Amino acid sequence: MPTxxxxxxxxxxxxxxxxxxxxxxxxxxxxDLARHAERLGYRRFWMAEHHxxxxxxxxxxxxxxxxxxxQTSSIRIGAGGVMLPNHAxxxxxxxxxxxxxxxxGRVDLGLGRAPGTDQAAAYAMRRNLSSDADRxxxxxxxxxxxxxxxxxxVRAIPGEGLDIPIWILGSSLFGAQLAAMxxxxxxxxxxxxxxxxxxAIALYRExxxxxxxxxxxxxxxxxxxxVAETDAEAELLSTSVQQAFVSLRTGxxxxxxxxxxxxxxxxxxxxxAILRSVLSASAIGSPATARRQLxxxxxxxxxxxxMITAQVYDHAARLRSLELLMEAVRQPEPIAG
Numbered sequence: 001m002p003t004x005x006x007x008x009x010x011x012x013x014x015x016x017x018x019x020x021x022x023x024x025x026x027x028x029x030x031x032d033l034a035r036h037a038e039r040l041g042y043r044r045f046w047m048a049e050h051h052x053x054x055x056x057x058x059x060x061x062x063x064x065x066x067x068x069x070x071q072t073s074s075i076r077i078g079a080g081g082v083m084l085p086n087h088a089x090x091x092x093x094x095x096x097x098x099x100x101x102x103x104x105g106r107v108d109l110g111l112g113r114a115p116g117t118d119q120a121a122a123y124a125m126r127r128n129l130s131s132d133a134d135r136x137x138x139x140x141x142x143x144x145x146x147x148x149x150x151x152x153x154v155r156a157i158p159g160e161g162l163d164i165p166i167w168i169l170g171s172s173l174f175g176a177q178l179a180a181m182x183x184x185x186x187x188x189x190x191x192x193x194x195x196x197x198x199x200a201i202a203l204y205r206e207x208x209x210x211x212x213x214x215x216x217x218x219x220x221x222x223x224x225x226x227v228a229e230t231d232a233e234a235e236l237l238s239t240s241v242q243q244a245f246v247s248l249r250t251g252x253x254x255x256x257x258x259x260x261x262x263x264x265x266x267x268x269x270x271x272x273a274i275l276r277s278v279l280s281a282s283a284i285g286s287p288a289t290a291r292r293q294l295x296x297x298x299x300x301x302x303x304x305x306x307m308i309t310a311q312v313y314d315h316a317a318r319l320r321s322l323e324l325l326m327e328a329v330r331q332p333e334p335i336a337g
Contacts, residue, residue: 007298007303007304007305007306007329008043008304008305008306009041009042009043009305009306009308009325009326009329010042010043010044010045010046010076010220010305010306010307010308011033011034011037011042011044011045011046011307011308011309011322012046012047012048012080012191012222012307012308012309013030013033013034013045013046013047013048013058013309014047014048014050014055014056014057014058014309014311015027015029015030015047015056015057015058015064016055016056016057016255016256016311017054017055017056017057017255017256018055018255018256018257018258018313019254019255019256019257019258019313020255021255023057026057027057027058027064027067029315030047030057030058030064030067030068031067031068031071031072032071032315032319033045033315033318033319033322034068034071034072034075034077035071035072036319036322036323037075037322038072038073038074038075040322040323040326041326042075042308042322042326043075043076043305044075044076044077044078044108044307045068045072045075045076045077045078046077046078046079046080046081046108046110046307047061047064047065047068047077047078047079047080048061048079048080048081049061049079049081049082049083049086051086051121051122051125052118052120052121052124053253054253054254054255055244055253055254055255055256061079061082062079062082062092062095062096062098062099065077065078065079065099065107066098066099066102069099069102069103069106069107070102074106075106076106076107076108077099077103077106077107077108078107078108078109078110078167079096079108079109079110079111080110080167080169080187080307081109081110081111081112081167081169081187082096082109082110082111082112083112083113083114084111084112084113084136084139084140084143085113085114085135085136085139086122086125089139089140089142089143089146090146090154090156092109092143093143093146093147093156093159094156094157094158094159096109096159096164097146097147097156097157097158097159097160097162097164098158098159100158100159100162100163100164101158101162107164108164108165108167109164109165109166109167110166110167110168110169110187111140111143111166111167111168111169112168112169112170112175113136113170113174113175114171136178137178137181137182140166140168140178140182141182143166144166144182146159146160147159147160147161147162147163147164148160149161165185165213166184166213167179167184167185167186167187167220168182168184168185168186168187169186169187169188169189170186170187170188170189170200171188171189171190171192171193171195171196171200172196172200173196173199173200173203175188175200176188176200176201176203176204176207177203177204177207179204179208180203180204180205180206180207180208180209180217181207181209182209182211183208183209183210183211183212183213183214184211184213184214185213185214185217185218185219185220186200186204186217186218186219186220187219187220187221187222187307188200188201188219188220188221188222189222190221190222190223190281190301191222191223191224191281191282191307191309192222192245192278193278194277194278194280194281195277197221197281197301198301201219201221201301201302201303204217204219205217205219218304218305219302219303219304219305220303220304220305220306220307221281221297221301221303221305221306221307222281222306222307222309223281223282223283223294223297223306223307223308223309224241224279224281224282224283224284224308224309224310224311225282225283225284225290225294225308225309225310225321225325226238226241226282226283226284226310226312226321227283227284227285227286227287227290227320227321227324227325227328228285228286228317228320228321228324229286229324230286231285231286231289234284234285234286234289234290234321235284235285236259236261237259237312237313237314237317237321238259238279238282238284239259239260239261239263239264240256240257240258240259240260240311240312240313241256241279241311241312242263242264242275242279243257243260243263244256244257244311245274245275245278245279246267246271246274246275249274256311256313257313258313259313281297283297283325287324287325287327287328287331288328290324290325290328291328291329291331294306294325294328294329308322308325310322
């Protein structure tokens, strides 16, 4: 059995809407998942902002987090993340200031610069589609200024004076450079876009400048983990997220479908290659298999924390997956000799 260093595990939930279900059920399942993660010892429960996606219920991220916060007592809740180009920084400062006022000492704010949708939905949100993506750093600084009370006459109430940790999210070198420059923790989206992971980690750690929030670089990596009693069962459960990825990449996003035996074998070689790439940061299998795969990933990347996501059709199986993963990670090391 491979050695597992002590490593905080957290949960990223997209509040998946499964085929035949609805958003209300998904959001209630998210709260149940958060309670379960809290009991198991996961550190954070984050939700992600996506729009115009038939299979994701967390579009109004701050509202969803308020519900999750009311159903839990100690686990940190946060955004993984808010897509800041979609919003005025003042609005986000007020929303997360409200969350921190309701759940003091428990709120994180992860910020990304992608729209989390397509151009049509971005336009519907009144976003200026001709705006420069390089505006994102200025928006981050403006948002931080509201929490510090440094933006003149305009004040974020609630928000001003509250200690809400800011994270930069990314899947490229841009976010790594910004997080390093501002001295903020960095979360990389390796659970679906792992291609530039190693370069981004190295760049962030090399260029990190200490700040009032953070003295040393802190890297969290997204990681898919689907764990079941057997390898075969976990592999079958994983065909739901495989179908979802293929649908998304072909422009036909759908609700999360049920598992489909032999799904990958039916795909053309090009689609199989896409799945191997996007799901390369994954542990899929029995507890022993998942422990080995996770340990190999940690050995290679040396993160400070892992953000676990599991797009599983059956809610009970998703709960069990988090449980089995934590049991596998906490398993005592074998005694040498």
